[in-house]
Amino acid sequence: MDRDREAPNLAELLSFAAALPTGRAEQLIVSAHPAPLEPPNDDAEPPAPTFISWDNYLAATTVDHRLRWCRAKVKTANRRRLMSGPSDRKITAAEVWSILEHAKGRCAHCGSLAVELRPSGPNGRPTAWGSIGRRIGSLGHSLARFNGGQNNPDNLCWSCLWCNTWPSERHNGATDHGGIQMYNPDLRSR
Template sequence: MGRAGGLVAGYGEAMSDLDREAPTLEALTARLAELDPEQAARIRVEPAPLAPEPSNAAAPPPVYASFSDFLAKTTPGQRLAWCRTKAKKANGERLMSPAPEHRITAADVATILMTARGRCAHCGSLAVERRPSNPANGAPLPWEHVGRRIGSLGHVVARFHGGTNTPDNLAWSCLWCNTWQSERIPGATDRGGYHPEGD
């Protein structure tokens, strides 16, 4: 699968209505068939699994002990670059939803992150880590064992369902809750969920 050239396909497979934040794989495939072949070749289709896979992987210790620790161990420039990446993804055209009318900025994302103090709006886990990658080549590594600690920008009402890209429709989320609505469990400690006291 190649780079999407700014187009990103949503989740897929036959997900339940509870989990449906994006089109099914069948809907994505049908939409791809309608596109110009050159445009279709640029689109990366990444269906999410039907449900979280059971994992025997033990979660490593958290990278940051608290939100204050995250702020102390990262520079403003590093945090802004991370927020810029999240804004770029949120502003991108998707296969089943056009580019949003409102373009969110890195500063908007930073405000959402800081207001939430890095806590997932759904499970409350401190979600300020990045997806794990292989230090040798940067290739992505499986993330299911730390999914509740990976920071993500989620839409309250999904763009696929007509949600806007405005700050009032965006919330800081862990990648786990942002991927599966049915996994939004307040106080969850599975998948590396981490709830430091007093920060």
């Protein structure tokens, strides 16, 4: 088992399902969507960034906006997971903000500024995000919950969605997938 991954692969999922009662196993298999082992090829040109620095992010957002975003991260982090159930400890929005603020919005794995929201369509459903995956903020676990990690601040880090989804793509200084490594006065935000 790859201890960096946040979710099981298909073989791990099937092994887990084999130990469940038949009806529950069938329900699990039908509803599961295991992540592929490799990221998709996405050569799309990324749009201009929404934020170009931590200071720009703080100036362009309100405290209320940031805390709402942290509460959304809390909801995701505290929810029941497929192979790990509920967390023994519930993280709070204040703790998420502390992690984000300490990181100054930078991904712990690649260093990209990761403070944008995941894009969504008019119906609110997520849309393709690969071209800006290193700009989308995500709360990550150093040790995934399904590997025994918990929601304590020492096990949590700020991450871009690209690194959180694809551990094999964690490269310090990466600028692909919209990565923003340092303030560039020529870079214009939307």
